[in-house]
Structures are given as C-alpha cells and as structure tokens.
Amino acid sequence: MVSKCILKELKSIEDASRCYSATIVNDDIFHWEASIIGPDDSPYEGRVYRLDIRIPSNFPIKKILLAIISLLTDANSDDPYNARAALYYREDRQKFDEIARSWTKKYSM
Structure with a gap:
C-alpha cells in the first residue's frame, strides 16, 4: 500500500x-x-x-x-540556521540578495 x-x-x-x-x-x-x-x-x-x-x-x-x-x-528569519544571513534578510535585504546570488552561482547548477 x-x-x-x-x-x-x-x-x-x-x-x-x-x-x-x-x-x-x-x-x-x-x-x-x-x-x-x-x-x-x-x-x-x-x-x-x-x-x-x-x-x-x-x-x-x-x-x-x-x-x-x-x-x-x-525564508524564515525567525528560526535561522545561519544567524548572519537571517540578520541580512531582516535588516538589509539588498545585501542578503547579493550574497544569495553569489552563493547560488557558486553552489548550484
């Protein structure tokens, strides 16, 4: 089943x-x-x-x-695995997006 x-x-x-x-x-x-x-x-x-x-x-x-x-x-910035990323997500969304794009290019296909 x-x-x-x-x-x-x-x-x-x-x-x-x-x-x-x-x-x-x-x-x-x-x-x-x-x-x-x-x-x-x-x-x-x-x-x-x-x-x-x-x-x-x-x-x-x-x-x-x-x-x-x-x-x-x-993203759930209230229960983060990465505290620094959560801080950027809440307080500096442009910086968060910039870092996320950089990591995306580096680690995704």
Whole structure:
C-alpha cells in the first residue's frame, strides 16, 4: 500500500510543474533524486538545485518538496540556521540578495 501511494505521489509531482522534478534511484521507491529550479524574482532564479531525498515509509512526500521550495521563496528569519544571513534578510535585504546570488552561482547548477 505504501509503495502504491509513493508512486502516485511521484506521478503527481511529474505532472504538476516544470519547476521541479523527481525520479526514483535504483528502483528504490524510498530514495529519490529531485531537481528544483530557483523561483523567478529571487536570488535563486534560473539555477537548478539537486536534492537527494530519503523517504521514511510513513512520511507524505509532497510535504518534503513543498518545504524545500518554500525555503527558496519564503525564508524564515525567525528560526535561522545561519544567524548572519537571517540578520541580512531582516535588516538589509539588498545585501542578503547579493550574497544569495553569489552563493547560488557558486553552489548550484
């Protein structure tokens, strides 16, 4: 039953958007490779981000990809992993975007 649900989720992701895609790795439905194109009008615009996703047998897949996409569009500066980036995001958005674009060119595809 779980595998049927996972395959259904994969199909819906494949049909839903040209901004992201996902494929199964080595016939293991709990291991995916995904790609997300950076959102328009963001420092991540036009770049491709590759993800290696390991799916727990009880986790809804859409939530995984939606969470990653929302990180690219709606940064949560109230609970940051990088405190300096959060400070720039809140207080100097131009500086934040400049650094994000620089890192995007360096670390994305």
